[in-house]
Amino acid sequence: MNATESISIKAEANISDCGKYRYWLSRIWDESKPIGCFICINPSKATAIYSDQTMGNCNNLAAAWGWGGFYIVNLFAFMATDQSDLKKQRDKVGPLNNKAIKYICEKSDVLVLAWGNEYKSRAREVLSLLVDKNLFCIQRNKGGGFLHPNRIKYENFPQPVSVDIG
Incomplete structure (x- = not known):
């Protein structure tokens, strides 16, 4: 006999009216469990439907x-699949990104830093929004940055991390 597994997933993407910025993306399937937040560099083209x-x-x-x-939020809200496109953009952050980061991080139980080594100035700005939060990372990379979710193994669990925003 076969068993059928079924689950409902609430998927959201908060995208600017102009379509250039994505402020957050989420997949929620069980609100009785902890909800995490990955803080990465910038969004690509994923939406509520497209992963x-x-x-x-x-x-x-x-x-x-x-x-x-x-949830996924990013240092920069500008959507780019290529980092060179991000570097060329004048307003990478987006007009509502800091507000979105604070909002989503308030709703999340675990905050995972995952933005790599670059953009140290912007990383400090984002960390200043999270001063009262318990922060985690999966692993540090060779340069001391936080590994991106595409570069870690599932058996690695988030560990508390202390950061200096000075």
Whole structure:
């Protein structure tokens, strides 16, 4: 006999009216469990319906860690699949990104820093929004930055991390 597994997943993407900025993305399947938040560099083209590699990896990590879902926010809200496009953009952050980061991080139980080594000045700005929060990372990379979800294994669990915003 076969068993059928079924689950409802609430998927959201908060995208600017102009379509250039994505402020957050989420997949929530069990609100009785912890909800995590990955803080990455910038969004690509994933939406509420379309998943990319990062979205799939975050989904699998969240499930492996026993979470009931997750959010993704980014240092920069400008959507770009190529980092060179991000670097050329004048307003990478987006007009509502800091507000969105604070809002989503308030709703999340676990905050995972995952933005790599670059953009140290912007990283300090974002960390200043999170001064009262318990912060985690999966692993540090060779340069001391925080590994991105596409570069970690499912058996690695988030560990508390202390950061200096000075």
